[in-house]
Amino acid sequence: MRHPELLVPASCLEVLKTAVIFGADAVYIGGEAYGLRAKAKNFSKAQMAEGIAFAHEHGVKVYVTANIFAHNRDLEGIEAYFHELKELRPDALIIADPGVFMIAKRICPEIERHISTQANNTNYETYRFWWEQGAKRVVSARELSLAELKELRGKIPAEMEIETFVHGAMCISYSGRCLLSNYFTGRDANQGACTHPCRWKYAVMEESRPGEYLPIEENERGTYIFNSKDLCMIEHIPDLLDAGIDSFKIEGRMKTALYVATVARTYRRAIDDCLKDRALYEKNLPWYRSQISNCTYRQFTTGFFYGRPDQESQIYDSNTYIKEYTYLGIIGGRIDERPAGSASCFAASWENEDRKGESTGIGAGSRPGWYQIEQRNKFSVGETIEVMKPDGRNIPATVLGIRDEEGNPMESAPHPKQKLWVELSCEAERFDLLRRAEE
Numbered sequence: 001m002r003h004p005e006l007l008v009p010a011s012c013l014e015v016l017k018t019a020v021i022f023g024a025d026a027v028y029i030g031g032e033a034y035g036l037r038a039k040a041k042n043f044s045k046a047q048m049a050e051g052i053a054f055a056h057e058h059g060v061k062v063y064v065t066a067n068i069f070a071h072n073r074d075l076e077g078i079e080a081y082f083h084e085l086k087e088l089r090p091d092a093l094i095i096a097d098p099g100v101f102m103i104a105k106r107i108c109p110e111i112e113r114h115i116s117t118q119a120n121n122t123n124y125e126t127y128r129f130w131w132e133q134g135a136k137r138v139v140s141a142r143e144l145s146l147a148e149l150k151e152l153r154g155k156i157p158a159e160m161e162i163e164t165f166v167h168g169a170m171c172i173s174y175s176g177r178c179l180l181s182n183y184f185t186g187r188d189a190n191q192g193a194c195t196h197p198c199r200w201k202y203a204v205m206e207e208s209r210p211g212e213y214l215p216i217e218e219n220e221r222g223t224y225i226f227n228s229k230d231l232c233m234i235e236h237i238p239d240l241l242d243a244g245i246d247s248f249k250i251e252g253r254m255k256t257a258l259y260v261a262t263v264a265r266t267y268r269r270a271i272d273d274c275l276k277d278r279a280l281y282e283k284n285l286p287w288y289r290s291q292i293s294n295c296t297y298r299q300f301t302t303g304f305f306y307g308r309p310d311q312e313s314q315i316y317d318s319n320t321y322i323k324e325y326t327y328l329g330i331i332g333g334r335i336d337e338r339p340a341g342s343a344s345c346f347a348a349s350w351e352n353e354d355r356k357g358e359s360t361g362i363g364a365g366s367r368p369g370w371y372q373i374e375q376r377n378k379f380s381v382g383e384t385i386e387v388m389k390p391d392g393r394n395i396p397a398t399v400l401g402i403r404d405e406e407g408n409p410m411e412s413a414p415h416p417k418q419k420l421w422v423e424l425s426c427e428a429e430r431f432d433l434l435r436r437a438e439e
């Protein structure tokens with residue numbers, strides 16, 4: 001049995017580091033051009049260099065997406081981009097366009113080339129073709145069943161790798177090759193600018209009655225006729241292993257660090273448990289189910305893995321995500337980890353309060369309970385939140401205090417991305433995530 005890689009998306013440097021710490025074997029990212037997630041934050045050259053270095057220090061690989069379908073106007077820029085990537089030395093490039101593939105093969109042959117799902121990879125002859133061109137791995141089309149993947153595994157070279165999406169949003173169009181966004185907004189999904197019109201609400205208008213909208217109803221469930229549930233295979237890890245898949249891929253290069261941490265941590269444990277002892281995996285299924293629902297999702301489906309999906313794989317009544325937790329921030333360090341003199345304003349504020357005899361609970365003896373974060377959503381002093389750890393623990397904590405960078409006390413943290421110091425009622429470590437359960 002193959003030992004599968006857990007491949008996790010990252011939209012920015014913060015999310016990449018989270019993916020690495022929370023269990024990814026490999027991370028896939030996009031640069032500032034030529035990938036299919038142009039609206040993601042993506043990585044500058046400097047950020048990419050830092051991210052690759054961080055991942056490699058932790059034994060994690062980094063793959064860079066360059067999977068647009070290029071026009072003539074793109075090719076010169078792609079060549080320059082691949083020269084930059086040659087210097088940065090990621091572990092692989094994810095490519096869909098044959099012309100782009102040949103440019104990569106010429107400019108940076110030492111970097112592995114993986115074929116994107118956008119290339120419609122539905123059969124073993126296609127895999128063999130790409131192997132003969134020099135591809136190391138092919139990402140399977142999402143339309144393939146487990147039975148097809150297992151047959152494919154037996155008919156391609158043993159050294160060739162199969163990568164398959166196992167979790168995340170599903171596209172309404174064949175292998176993601178959608179034209180709706182281009183038609184409605186002029187933003188080309190195949191150039192990375194998809195506006196996700198499959199999530200919009202639609203109605204029918206009869207030609208002779210302009211402005212009179214007739215609802216599209218399917219079994220009285222509503223009108224979101226293109227809106228798919230999210231893929232989730234956490235309960236079917238043994239079947240994925242038996243199919244001979246080399247890389248379990250998570251979708252979500254637009255997602256937050258909380259989403260990535262939740263999915264990476266849950267799949268990491270499920271895969272490891274299943275490889276160790278399938279009885280252990282079966283025993284822990286309730287934990288996997290409970291944890292995977294802690295991130296934002298649309299309801300779950302198994303997609304095409306067990307044959308053609310039925311109507312229950314669609315959501316007809318809403319475009320609303322289910323959100324059980326709110327992301328508050330990532331632990332950056334404790335006050336006693338700061339370099340000497342770097343927290344002088346903060347220290348002076350403490351000393352002044354101590355001299356005044358105020359019973360703030362923030363004296364020198366309690367300083368190790370203060371942690372640096374960059375806030376993501378509002379929270380307040382006195383709230384009960386959770387510290388989410390890479391090892392699977394979720395520790396309840398009370399917010400005992402909040403201070404800004406200068407040490408001034410605050411009752412709440414309402415401003416996104418504000419750098420703060422937070423006093424918690426429990427121990428925390430660098431890269432732990434803070435989150436709040438929602439009613």
